[in-house]
Amino acid sequence: METSINKKTSLDRKFDKLREREETGKPRKGIQNRALSKMLSNKLAVIGLVFVSIVIVASIIAPLICKYDPQKVNLRMILKPPSSEHILGTDKVGRDVYARIIYGGRISILVGLGSAIGAALIGVSIGAYTGYRGGWIDSLILRISEIVMAFPQIILVLLLVAILGQSLMNLMVIFTLTGWGGLFRMTRAQMLSLREEEYVQALQAFGLSSFRISFKHVLPNALGPIMVNITLSTAMFILQEAGLSFLGLGVPLNIPTWGNILNVAIDLRILEDFWWVWMPVAGMISLFVLGINFIGDGLRDSTDPSLQG
Amino acid sequence: MTAYFLRRLLLLAPTLLVISFLIYLGLELTPGDAVSYMIPIEAMRDMTPEALNKMREALGLNDPFLIRYFRWLTNVLQGDFGYSFASGVAIKDLVLDRLPATLELSLFALLLSTIIGTFFGTISALKRGSAIDNSFTFFGMLGVSIPEFIFGLLAIVFFSLQLKWFPVGGRLMPGYETFWDHLPHLILPASVLSLIMTAGVMRYTRSSMLDSMNREFIKTARSKGIPEWRVNFLHGFRVALIPVIVLIGFRLPMLIGGTVIIEQVFQWPGVGEQFVLAVRGRNYPLIMMIAFLSVNAVLIASFLIDLLTALLDPRVKLE
Amino acid sequence: MSLDKILSVRNLKTYFYTNNQCTKAVNGVSFDVKKGKTLCIVGESGCGKSVTAYSIMQLLPKLSRIEEGEIIYHSTNGDIRIDQLSRNGKKMRSLRGEDIAMIFQDPMTALNPVYSIGFQIGENLKYHTRLSNEEIKSKSIELLREMDIPIPDQRVLEFPHQFSGGMRQRAMIAMAMACSPKILIADEPTTALDVTIQAQIFELMNKLKQDHETAIILITHDMGVVTELADDVVVMYMGNIVESGSIEEVLRSPAHPYTKALLNSIPVLGRGKNQEIKPIRGSTPDPLNRPKGCQFMPRCDFSDDKCLTVPLAVELSETHTTRCWYSDKILQDE
Numbered sequence: 001m002e003t004s005i006n007k008k009t010s011l012d013r014k015f016d017k018l019r020e021r022e023e024t025g026k027p028r029k030g031i032q033n034r035a036l037s038k039m040l041s042n043k044l045a046v047i048g049l050v051f052v053s054i055v056i057v058a059s060i061i062a063p064l065i066c067k068y069d070p071q072k073v074n075l076r077m078i079l080k081p082p083s084s085e086h087i088l089g090t091d092k093v094g095r096d097v098y099a100r101i102i103y104g105g106r107i108s109i110l111v112g113l114g115s116a117i118g119a120a121l122i123g124v125s126i127g128a129y130t131g132y133r134g135g136w137i138d139s140l141i142l143r144i145s146e147i148v149m150a151f152p153q154i155i156l157v158l159l160l161v162a163i164l165g166q167s168l169m170n171l172m173v174i175f176t177l178t179g180w181g182g183l184f185r186m187t188r189a190q191m192l193s194l195r196e197e198e199y200v201q202a203l204q205a206f207g208l209s210s211f212r213i214s215f216k217h218v219l220p221n222a223l224g225p226i227m228v229n230i231t232l233s234t235a236m237f238i239l240q241e242a243g244l245s246f247l248g249l250g251v252p253l254n255i256p257t258w259g260n261i262l263n264v265a266i267d268l269r270i271l272e273d274f275w276w277v278w279m280p281v282a283g284m285i286s287l288f289v290l291g292i293n294f295i296g297d298g299l300r301d302s303t304d305p306s307l308q309g
Numbered sequence: 310m311t312a313y314f315l316r317r318l319l320l321l322a323p324t325l326l327v328i329s330f331l332i333y334l335g336l337e338l339t340p341g342d343a344v345s346y347m348i349p350i351e352a353m354r355d356m357t358p359e360a361l362n363k364m365r366e367a368l369g370l371n372d373p374f375l376i377r378y379f380r381w382l383t384n385v386l387q388g389d390f391g392y393s394f395a396s397g398v399a400i401k402d403l404v405l406d407r408l409p410a411t412l413e414l415s416l417f418a419l420l421l422s423t424i425i426g427t428f429f430g431t432i433s434a435l436k437r438g439s440a441i442d443n444s445f446t447f448f449g450m451l452g453v454s455i456p457e458f459i460f461g462l463l464a465i466v467f468f469s470l471q472l473k474w475f476p477v478g479g480r481l482m483p484g485y486e487t488f489w490d491h492l493p494h495l496i497l498p499a500s501v502l503s504l505i506m507t508a509g510v511m512r513y514t515r516s517s518m519l520d521s522m523n524r525e526f527i528k529t530a531r532s533k534g535i536p537e538w539r540v541n542f543l544h545g546f547r548v549a550l551i552p553v554i555v556l557i558g559f560r561l562p563m564l565i566g567g568t569v570i571i572e573q574v575f576q577w578p579g580v581g582e583q584f585v586l587a588v589r590g591r592n593y594p595l596i597m598m599i600a601f602l603s604v605n606a607v608l609i610a611s612f613l614i615d616l617l618t619a620l621l622d623p624r625v626k627l628e
Numbered sequence: 629m630s631l632d633k634i635l636s637v638r639n640l641k642t643y644f645y646t647n648n649q650c651t652k653a654v655n656g657v658s659f660d661v662k663k664g665k666t667l668c669i670v671g672e673s674g675c676g677k678s679v680t681a682y683s684i685m686q687l688l689p690k691l692s693r694i695e696e697g698e699i700i701y702h703s704t705n706g707d708i709r710i711d712q713l714s715r716n717g718k719k720m721r722s723l724r725g726e727d728i729a730m731i732f733q734d735p736m737t738a739l740n741p742v743y744s745i746g747f748q749i750g751e752n753l754k755y756h757t758r759l760s761n762e763e764i765k766s767k768s769i770e771l772l773r774e775m776d777i778p779i780p781d782q783r784v785l786e787f788p789h790q791f792s793g794g795m796r797q798r799a800m801i802a803m804a805m806a807c808s809p810k811i812l813i814a815d816e817p818t819t820a821l822d823v824t825i826q827a828q829i830f831e832l833m834n835k836l837k838q839d840h841e842t843a844i845i846l847i848t849h850d851m852g853v854v855t856e857l858a859d860d861v862v863v864m865y866m867g868n869i870v871e872s873g874s875i876e877e878v879l880r881s882p883a884h885p886y887t888k889a890l891l892n893s894i895p896v897l898g899r900g901k902n903q904e905i906k907p908i909r910g911s912t913p914d915p916l917n918r919p920k921g922c923q924f925m926p927r928c929d930f931s932d933d934k935c936l937t938v939p940l941a942v943e944l945s946e947t948h949t950t951r952c953w954y955s956d957k958i959l960q961d962e
Contacts, residue, residue, distance in 0.1 A: 015645050015693060022650035147328055150604050152566030155584065159600050162588045163339060239456050243570050246458050247585055265462050266573075272470050282459045290454035297450075525737040528687055533752040533803070534724030537716050544740055551742075623787045624741055 045298025048291035055288055059105035068096035070103040070256050079274050089276040092264055101281055104256040107168065108285075111251070112238035115175035116230050122176065123183030124226060131191025142188075145181045153178055154240065158249060166252050171244070175237050183229050190222045224299070231296035235289045242285055258285050317615060321608055329385070332601045333378050339593040341394060385601075394592045403595065404580060404602065411568050411579030413491065417499040419557075419564060422506035427553060430514025431546055437519065445511065452508030457567060461501045461574035468497060498575040502567050506560055513556045514549065521549035551622050558614030562607045633702055634810055634843045635661040635684070635728075640697035640711075642676075642683045651915050653679040653692070655867040661811065664841040666833075668854045668875075670890070671864035672912055677847045680864075681813045684845075685730055686715045703727060703810075726756040729804035733816040735796035739788040745772070745799050746784035752806040771802040775832060794825035798832065805836060812836070813845045818853070830857055851894045855879060860947075863887050866913065866923035873948035883942075883950040883958050885928045922952075930954045 058065060068086070074094030082089045088097040130138040148156070160174045194200060238258075244250030245259025246266075253260055258281050264270050265278040365371050369380065384391075390400035433442045468474050475497050521527070522545045530544045568581035576582070580599060587595040619625045642654040654676040661667050669677045682688050684699055699710040701723065713720040732738040740748060749768040753759055759767065765784070772780035775798040788796055797817060804812060814833070818826040834857070836842050846857060854861055854875070861879075862872040863886065871884040882888045889908045910927035913919055919926055921936035928935070931954075939951045944959075952958065 011690075012693070015643070015650070018645050018648065018650040019643060019695075022652075143324075143327075147324060147331070150324065150328065150562070150607055151600065152562040152569075152603055152607065154566035154569050155600050155603050158569070158584065158588045159335070159596055162591055162593070162596050163335065235454070242456050243458055246456075247570065247573060249585070249588060262459070262462075268465075268470075271462060271466055278462070282455075282462070286451075286455040286459065289456075290450060293450055293454050525732060525734065526740040529730075529732060529738045529800075529803075530740070530751075531687055531716070532685060532724055532730040533755070534721040534726060535751055535755050536721065539751075548740065548742055622742060624789050 042298040042301060044294040045301075048294030048298070051287060052291040052295065055105060055284075055291075056109060058102055059109060062099075062102045062106065066096070066099040066102050068099045070095060070099040071254075072096075079277070081274075082276055088280050089274075091261075091277050092270070097261075097276060097280065100256045100261055101258070101284055104258045104261055104281070105284070105288075107251060107255055107257040108238055108241060108259070109288075111168070111172055111175070111241045111257070112234040115172050115179060115237045116233035118172065118176035119179035119233060120183050120226060120230050123180035124187045124222075126180070127184040127187030128191055131188035132195060134195075138188075141184075145184050148178065149181045151178075154243070157240070157244065161244075161249055166249065168251050168255060171241065171251055175240065179233060179237065182233070183226065186225060186229065187222060190225075194221065228296055228300045231292060231299060235292040235296065238285070238289055238292075313619075314616065317612060321612060325605070325608065328604055329382060329601065330378065332597050333381055336381075336391075336593060336597050337374070337377075339597075341593060390598045391594045393587075393595045395587075395590055395595075400595055400598050403583065404599065407578060407580045407583050410577060411572070411581060413495065414499055414502060414571070414577060414579060415564055415568055417495060418503035418506065418567075419561075421499060422503035422510055422564075423557060425503070426507045426510025427514045427546075427550070430511040430553075431518050431541075431549075433511065433515040434518030434522065434549075435541060442515075446515075449508040449512050452504050457501055457505055458570050458574050460504055461498070461571060464497050464501055465574070494577075498571050498577050501574075502564070502571045505567065506557075506564055509560055510553065510557060514553050517549040517552050518545060521545050524548070551618060554614060554618055554621065558611050558618075561610045561614070565603055565606055632663045633660045634663045635702065635845075636698070636700040637661075637680070637684070638698040638700070640680065640683060640699060641695040642679050642688065642692060643695050644679075644689075644692040646691045649916065652867055653915075654683065656697075657864070657867075657869050659862050659869065659872055661843050661845055662860070663810070663843055664837060665859040666837065666844040666846055666857050667860045667862065668846045668848060668858035669862045669864060670848055670851060670854050672849060674866075674912060674915070675864040676867040677849075677864050678815055681730070681815055681845065681847050684710065685724060685728060685813065686710065686713065686720050687730070688715075701727065701811075722756070725752050725804075725809070726807045727809055728811045728813065729807075729809040730813040730815065731797070731800050731804045731817050734820045735793070735800045736788065736820075738800060739796065741788055744785050744787055745791070745803075749784075749799075749803045749806055752803055756807045767806070768802075771806055772799065774805075775799070775802045776828075777802070793821050794828060797821060797825075797829055801829075801832065801836075805840070805842070808840050809842065811843045811845065813847070815847045816849070817846075819848075819850075826853075833857065851890050863890070866915070866918070868923065868951065869949075870924065870952070871948075871950040873945070873950075877945065877948040881948075881959055883944055883948070883955040884924075884952045885930050885954075885958055886924050887950075888958055889927075930957055 072095060074090070077086070077090045077094040079092060080086060080090045080094075086096050086098065088101070091097055091100070126141060130141050151159075156178050157174055160177070161170070164170050164174065241250050241257060242259035242262065245253075245257050246262045248263055250259055251257045253263065261281045262278055270277055362371075369377070372380075381391075388401055390404070392398065393400055393403055396403075429445050433445045436442050475493055522541075526548075527540060527544060530540045568579060569584055570581070571577065572579045572581035573585055580602075584596070584599045586592075587599065637660070638658050640654055640657045641652070644651040644653050657676070657680055659667070669680060671677050679688070679692075683694055688694070694711050697711060701708045701710055708719075708723070710720070710723070713723075739745075746765065746768045749771060750761075750764045753764045753767060757764075769780045769784050772783055777783055777795055777798055783791070783795075783799075788799070791799060801817075812833075817833075818829050821829065830853075833844060833846075837844060844857075846853070848854060858875045860872070860874050863870050863878070863884065865886050871878060871882065871887045878887060879891070882891060886908075889906070892904070892906045893908055895903060895905055908927055913923065913926065922928075922931070922939055925931045925935040930952075934953050939953050941949050941951050942955050943949050944955065
């Protein structure tokens with residue numbers, strides 16, 4: 001007869017504790033609201049939220065925390081390492097790196113968040129309406145979104161930049177035009193499934209217009225995933241802007257953005273010897289986007305009904 | 310079987326047609342036409358408007374829009390992609406010259422990301438909640454948050470400049486032409502390019518595996534007394550793989566787009582770098598054609614992925 | 629047929645630890661399974677009957693374990709303590725499939741959709757026998773034929789989604805019976821099927837019992853199924869056995885209020901349309917908020933304060949046992 005050695009694994013010990021608690025009748029404790037407790041217990045999401053908020057606030061109060069004008073050229077202080085004068089040193093033409101990062105944040109965050117919200121507004125409204133209506137307009141717009149999404153996004157963006165020219169406004173418009181597809185698809189899918197629900201048919205029988213039905217009654221259900229999508233899109237657009245500006249094809253070089261600042265790093269000399277010109281910015285972008293991703297994940301975990309329990 | 314695939318291929322045609330039309334529209338609306346590249350600017354200034362117009366007539370540039378479109382389309386289908394503004398060289402030649410480099414880069418990155426992503430995603434799922442799982446998930450997060458070009462820069466600083474393990478950029482030196490000579494140059498850019506894809510694949514494989522291992526047929530498999538590795542891989546992973554392949558198909562455009570930036574960072578002489586140069590120089594014919602070709606690449610690749618999915622999943626009805 | 633025991637379960641306790649809580653799914657269960665006989669474990673959803681079956685096969689989910697008790701398999705080479713074997717260890721794996729096999733409720737989800745039926749049956753044979761690939765293939769076809777699946781040599785290459793519901797279940801049974809196990813555990817095998825198909829499956833299982841002397845443990849919530857197939861019955865409620873005995877004893881003279889209530893709650897063919905069907909009043913208690921004492925007390929018409937202490941087992945005959953203070957009252961009340 002073969003028996004196994006009865007080892008107590010750590011899992012077993014956890015079980016023993018739970019069993020003991022059950023048998024001595026201890027009650028459950030903790031925060032009652034499920035979504036809130038899930039959110040808070042997700043430490044990463046909280047850390048992300050804190051960090052992102054700090055950066056946003058810093059970029060808003062930029063004049064208060066920066067001594068120098070980010071655009072001010074000072075040819076006597078070229079490529080100086082960090083010092084008490086310039087916390088993060090100076091760049092190729094003597095501008096204060098720290099100030100450029102803080103001010104640059106303004107534009108980068110503006111582009112990211114603005115485009116994400118713009119894409120969301122367009123994507124959700126079109127998706128809700130055509131998904132509900134159906135018919136030829138639905139097929140047409142679906143086709144259009146398929147075509148837009150068949151292009152690798154960066155290629156489409158660069159193509160439009162080449163045609164429309166480079167400017168801050170143009171970039172945001174281009175991002176919005178190329179980015180509405182995802183939310184459109186999602187909202188439309190939601191619509192299609194909810195359309196068949198009985199309460200919608202009841203509303204129809206009461207004579208409510210399709211517009212009202214799709215917006216007032218069905219959208220609130222989709223709010224959770226939409227918020228998650230906006231959060232993650234912001235991260236995506238910030239990364240895209242950084243990449244484009246790094247190539248010199250995003251926001252024009254005279255306006256500081258995180259990507260612009262990195263434009264100099266193409267030069268191997270700067271890369272190797274003058275780390276303060278590019279590494280802090282690189283770190284800033286990465287941590288900011290990481291923070292947003294944490295928040296987005298946290299939001300997703302707490303609002304996704306299928307993940308509960 | 311073949312009928313199914315032919316039918317799928319046929320479905321692609323309308324989309325490609327519409328896209329080709331839009332591309333041609335773009336070509337029409339942007340400044341410059343065939344005459345612009347044929348005659349240098351200085352010479353054009355000396356020509357009278359009538360002479361220029363005569364040239365245009367002769368080239369058929371004054372014909373109605375649709376006729377020009379169809380002429381252009383037939384040319385494209387035969388491989389004539391027009392000429393570059395900058396150099397006057399046939400676009401076909403320009404692109405073909407650079408295509409192998411980009412293909413090398415993207416295929417290698419695709420391979421890397423698929424293998425590494427599925428491998429680590431599976432291990433993450435099987436050891437769910439452990440330190441390994443958590444650290445993989447965290448690295449995955451880093452992978453999608455840090456811009457790829459920054460990864461590229463860091464990789465260059467660290468591996469090429471400090472450690473001197475790999476050459477700094479470019480693809481090859483004159484005289485060294487085989488694939489094996491490319492390899493040291495290829496590893497860094499391909500790895501960096503694959504990073505975002507790997508993070509996504511890893512994460513998706515993990516959730517797909519968790520899903521798959523929760524299904525009833527896993528219990529059935531265990532009830533037969535077969536070894537655990539077989540349960541995990543032949544049953545669990547095999548079924549989890551199908552949605553992952555679909556995801557990879559969705560993410561292919563990202564891979565192709567990624568070459569644009571990576572080729573810049575590593576000075577890799579591919580189509581992506583060519584595209585950036587074209588955009589900088591407002592070289593519209595080249596811009597349009599490369600964009601068009603990239604879409605074709607995406608659609609063909611998606612089609613191949615569909616094929617693969619049908620092969621892997623017997624439930625896909627071949628209707 | 630000998631009345632030898634092939635499996636003995638003694639005071640089995642299996643607890644679940646999901647959601648950071650300890651749930652006592654099975655809380656002290658004992659019964660015997662006899663060679664070549666069908667034992668039905670019957671009860672409502674959540675009473676612990678499936679968990680008992682999974683405990684025997686050691687197929688429990690990660691967040692659960694067998695706390696106490698013994699599961700003894702009386703093999704030809706002596707007694708084996710299943711509860712002491714490691715879950716996916718070599719010994720347990722050699723038992724599974726070869727000595728004890730299991731079939732599940734929904735054959736569509738219980739079979740792997742990407743492999744052919746032949747492959748899945750073949751896996752069982754591959755790891756428990758020394759047959760060659762050729763022999764495995766022909767044995768698989770034989771098994772399908774034995775289960776009355778037409779054109780088995782074609783079917784063996786097909787995939788689960790190409791079978792009809794009843795045929796899928798037969799295929800699953802073929803897979804389970806591939807190595808002629810001594811015990812077949814069937815977890816609600818017909819719940820997902822039409823009533824007419826149900827009858828066919830039951831016929832098939834009886835045939836297997838006769839041809840292979842397989843003991844069958846049949847898990848069900850349907851008393852109708854019990855009356856059809858059982859030789860012996862075990863009635864479970866909230867993790868405990870409330871009554872057990874041979875089918876005649878339990879059917880003719882139920883000695884527990886719950887058994888009685890179950891029997892009264894199903895329509896019986898032949899009693900006419902005006903027969904009285906009494907649903908059991910109340911609902912199953914929350915396992916995290918159990919009543920004190922006898923678990924059935926809140927829903928019982930025969931209870932009083934004595935029932936606040938858990939009743940002891942009462943042996944009404946050599947085979948018939950029940951857990952109720954008032955079993956006499958129940959037996960007389962008809």
